[in-house]
Amino acid sequence: MVHEVKGQIVVGSGRYAIVVSRFxxxxxxxxxxxxxxxxxxxxxxxxxxxxxxxxxxxxITQVAKKLAMSQDYAAVICLGAILRGxxxxxxxxxxxxxxxxxQINYDTQVPAVFGILTCDTLEQALERSxxxxxxxxxxxxxxxxxxxxxxxxx
Numbered sequence: 001m002v003h004e005v006k007g008q009i010v011v012g013s014g015r016y017a018i019v020v021s022r023f024x025x026x027x028x029x030x031x032x033x034x035x036x037x038x039x040x041x042x043x044x045x046x047x048x049x050x051x052x053x054x055x056x057x058x059x060i061t062q063v064a065k066k067l068a069m070s071q072d073y074a075a076v077i078c079l080g081a082i083l084r085g086x087x088x089x090x091x092x093x094x095x096x097x098x099x100x101x102x103q104i105n106y107d108t109q110v111p112a113v114f115g116i117l118t119c120d121t122l123e124q125a126l127e128r129s130x131x132x133x134x135x136x137x138x139x140x141x142x143x144x145x146x147x148x149x150x151x152x153x154x
Contacts, residue, residue: 007150009142011044014074016144017067018049021080023056027122030129031079031115031137038141057082057093057116061100068110075144076104079137080116081125094118111147115140 016039020032032051039049050073054063057080064076078101084090097116104112115136119125127133 005150005153007146007148007153009042009145010149011039011042011048011145012074012148012152013048014148015048015050015072016044016075016077016141017064017073018051018077018079019060019064019067020051020053021055021057021060021116022053024081024083024125027081027117027125027129028079030126031081031117031135031140034130034135034137034139035077035079035115035141038138039145042141042145056080057097060097060116061104064101064112065104065107068104068108068112071110073110074148075111075113077113077115077137077140077144079140081129082116082118083122083125084120090118109151111144111151113140113144113147115143 020028060078064078068076082093101112101114117125117128128136
């Protein structure tokens with residue numbers, strides 16, 4: 001018989017850090033609300049959740065890595081909203097943030113979950129922050145819980 005390992009969506013006793021960008025706060029605050037609500041609905045207490053605000057998306061990775069390396073958190077949830085503008089700045093920011101969150105996963109034993117919107121328009125960002133297409137912050141919290149459970153089994 002094949003041995004199969006699956007993560008559970010449970011909070012457990014671990015602490016969860018959420019790093020959220022203040023830039024585009026009208027979107028990121030909705031992502032944060034979705035993440036906190038999801039963690040609490042799965043049993044997290046206020047003491048198990050730490051929220052750290054950073055100025056913008058580029059700053060997410062430095063703070064997330066420091067939190068992950070502290071070993072005080074079961075997972076680090078990264079939330080932000082990068083909207084395409086009229087310059088290539090969007091591409092540079094997206095590339096840096098995607099690479100940075102991925103690198104945290106390679107460098108630490110703590111899951112860093114990518115809950116950062118990369119959208120062409122404000123409408124797309126709002127849709128993904130709870131208006132029409134679910135809430136990316138809530139999905140990131142679900143992923144964090146499942147990864148913590150999964151990594152605890154292997």
